[in-house]
Structure formats: C-alpha cells, structure tokens
Amino acid sequence: MFEKVLIANRGEIALRVIRACRELGIRTVAVHSTADADSEPVRLADEAVHIGPPPARRSYLYVPNIVEAAVKTGADAVHPGYGFLSEDPYFAEICAAEGLTFIGPTPEVMRLVGDKATARRLMADAGLPLLPGTTEPVGDADEATAVADDIGYPVVLKAVAGGGGRGIAVVPERDELPDVFQRTRAHAQQVFGNGALYLERYLRRARHVEVQVLADAEGTTIHLGERDCSVQRRHQKLVEESPSPAVDEALRARLGEAAVQGARSIGYRGAGTMEFLLDEDGAFWFMEMNARIQVEHPVTELVTGVDLVAEQLRVAAGRPLTIAQDDVVLRGHANECRVNAEDPDNDFLPAPGRLDVFVPPGGPGTRVDTHCSAGATIPPTYDSLVAKVIVWAPYRQAALDRMDRALAEFRIEGAGVRTTIAFHRRVLENPVFRKGDAATDFLETHMT
C-alpha cells in the first residue's frame, strides 16, 4: 500500500481522499493555492504545500508545481480528485515519468475516453447501444446538416473534449444548425482548446442514468448499480439518487452488463462511470464515460456499503477489489443534494462570501461531505459547491422526507451568501419528482 499520497485537488473531494487515506494508514500531502491556505484539507493533511496564487491555471492546474511538490515530499502516488487534472492524460504521463502512481486509468485509456467521439466509437465496437450520430468529429456545418437531416431533429452538438456538462448545444431545427455550430465550435475551442464537435440525436425527455464501475489490475470489472441524475440545470447535476425510480432489477442487470462490457473492452482500471440515457420506451443509450471518481459517488457508497475511494487507492496500489459482483447488493435508497453558493432567485448567480454561521445537519442516515465551516470564506475563484448532503433510508419516500428534514436543519449564513437549499427543498416536494417521474426536462418543465 502507498506510504504517502498527494491530493491534487481542493475542497470537499480533497477532504474525502484524505479521509480514505487516513483510514488506510496512508500519509497525506495537500497542495493548495493562496486562497485555500486556511482550508480544512490543509489542516487535516499531514503535510501541505503552497503551490500558487488563487487562479486555478496557476495552482490546481499548474502541473510543474504539483509534480514538484509530490516528488519533493516523497509521495508515492497522486490522487487527482474530480475536475482539475483528473482527466488530463498529460498530467498522468508526467506523474508516471516521475515515478508517481497516478490514481486513475492509464494515460492511453484517458485519451481514448476523453475524446467523446472516440469513446462513442469504442463503445459501439463493444456492442453498446448508441443513439444515432457520428463517431468522428463533423468537419463543418454542411456536414453536420447532412448528418442531422439523416438522423432527424432535434439533434445535439457536443464538444469531443467537453466535460462536466459543458460544450453541449441543442439544435431544435435545421435552419438553426449553422449558427449553433459556429458558436459551439468557437466556445469549445476557447474553453477546451479543441473545437471539434460530434453530433447525436437529442432526446428531449430522457433520464440520465449512470452506472458506477470498478476494475482492478487483474481486469476484474464489476458494476455497483446506477445513479439517476436527471435533475439538472444547464446539464449540471443538482440532485442524484440510487436506485433510479425508472430502473427495475432486469434493466439494472442489462445496464450493469453493458457498463462492465464497455469498461472491460478498453482495459479500464479504477473507478469510472458509464453514462446512459434512458428513453421513454425504456431503451438505454450510451452517452459518455467519466474516467474518474465523481461528485455523486457517495450515493452509491450509501446503498452498497462500498468505499469507492478506498477501492481506488487499493486498485492503484495493485491490490484486487475487496468485493465481487455477487457481493454488490443495492439496499435501501440514497439521495444527494449539491448545496451550492448560488442565488436561485437570481438565475443561480454565484453568491460566495464569508460563512458566519455554518451548521450542517446530522442524525440517522445523514452524511454531509463538506470542507466548509463557520468562519471560513468561500473563495470566488472556484466552483460554488459548499456541501453535499446525502441521506439514506430504507425506501425512496423515506429518503426524500429525510433529505427535506436534513436540509431544513442546515444553517448557512453570511453577508452576501446565498445557497440552493430552499431550491432543493422545492424540488423534493414537487409532485412529479416525488412520484419518481423527473426526466432531464424536469427543471424547465416543472420548476419555473
């Protein structure tokens, strides 16, 4: 097992990884920007290295300082968390070259999966169902139009290098395509450094159902059930749950088999997620693969009892998975709400600031993953996630009631600080959501 791991991230996920390391007896090194010098991960880690000023491109994305910190502190391995460098093959390569084990898939697998058009092609080759679309980037608007005419509208244009729900643009009808194409290409070029786009049929009403997979160095690949992440705003997930109200045992087995088949076909190692869309007829379609631990991983942890980050550390250290597929049983129901420092009454504009009051909920079946505390300041420089509230209960209705109870207890106050807590509670009491019928059009259709 590793003796020392450097966590190349910040906030709640850095804390999550530090906790898993401590439980495994691994020493930890936290890297931080100037803005996070007083943060909880820095306090809890055994060592900390100041790696740069607040801007991410000069700190959490600045490979030389991070690698140097790992080498000089004598770390054996690096955990990239999610976001930042977690899907950067260049970073994974440099780590390997410097003798550091990167906790995640190999650079080659990362490259394959990170290009979404390539991922589509590979999964099609592995026999997974795909929505009609291209498996190569489309050259220009004319080519896109020709393909879209063939598939039928609406279609969606997606950046091959996109991620986190960004670089996606829906084209409702033919004459909008050239314009959306140019804008999306320019946007992708600017944000991801790669303007290549692929095209897919767009399902207006579908459920976003993703399957958690784990694979070890021996190639043993298992799935840990699905998470339903249909409640999204601008393709950003807000609420996640497991099991999905729309998935029964038979469908779960088919989704799981497809996910495992896909992961195995590319030699995937570690924790990963296969994203699918479930359409109104109950058919599922491969969307993309996320080659990292995800924000909503606690939902799966609570229904399966498996510590996904600990499994990541073990697998990276060359150990086999601690569970077999037959050991994976989904018990009860878990639900997660991402509490962001945003003002839901003002178009979800970021509303960070100093936290004068911060009292998270507790009690039965209630887990809060957060790096924040009273007196801390949410820096404006990074994402707006303040805390993840995750609850477990024996069945779905109880979990939703428990989540509402937990959110009602959560006190967050500070000058100028607004959170999405009240908004989440409105989602939870919405009859369509309560019934388990929320699809990807839920927010715009039922919550305006």
Added chain:
Amino acid sequence: MTDQQPERADVVAALREEATELVARIPGPLHKLSVAAGDSVVTVEWAEPDAAPPATNGTAPAQETPDDDDRVAVTAPLVGTFYRAPEPGAHPFVEIGATVDEEQTVGIVEAMKLMNPVTAPRRGTVAAIHVHDGEMVEFGQPLLELAPEPADA
C-alpha cells in the same frame, strides 16, 4: 591594586564590545543581556525568530532587524529546491550585505531538473536570507529580504 584598574577597564571594554557584537548578531529580538567582569560572564537571551531553520553547513540564515517597512521580500515563484549558488561548490550568488541591481539573480529554484533563476525585484541590499541551500520551498515562501540601498550622500 592600582595596576589592576587599567586591566579591568580593558576587560570591561572587551565585555562591552563582545556584548554589542553578540546583540548585533542574534537572530531574534533581544530579551535579556547580562554582563559581568569577575570571572567574565556574558549572557544574551533572545526571542524565537519567525523562520529559524537550524544551521547545517555554515550557511546559516542571517539575522534580520524587525520593523523595517522599506524591506522587500523576495519570494519563491514556484515549488522546488532553493540553491544559493549557480552550482555545487561555487560561490553563492549573494551574501548578507551585498548590493543587488533590479533583476540580478540572487538564487535558483530547481524544479523538475530545470533551474529557474530568482531575481531581485528592485535594487537594494541583502538584509536577510531565510532559506538554506538545498531546502525545498513552496510557492510564495520568503527567500531573501532586501533593504533599500543607503541613499548616496
């Protein structure tokens, strides 16, 4: 006894000189000073300075006099290993008291086998050196302090 008095005066002078020199060299603010003459005692006590790595190979960090608002800290622009000289065995780029020009190299931070020069942000004299040769440094860590150059008469 009269011929002891000049001797004694010498001892006192010597003690005073010794005490003054010691006080000038301590790395932290003075707490207590005692001098005696019979059986010659000099005691100096000072407070723990803010950054005081133990001296290893003779290149100990030098003192700093506190409360000097005109001082400028030269900080590490990246994470790496700080070196005081261009290569092992060579003379350090600067010592305490050296006058440096703006952009003059005062040290190196090595990272990933690349040597990155650390340069003076402005003209001045080196008033303090906080980091040992070969020590790992973080981004923003103070390496040296420059005092303004004494004004020309």
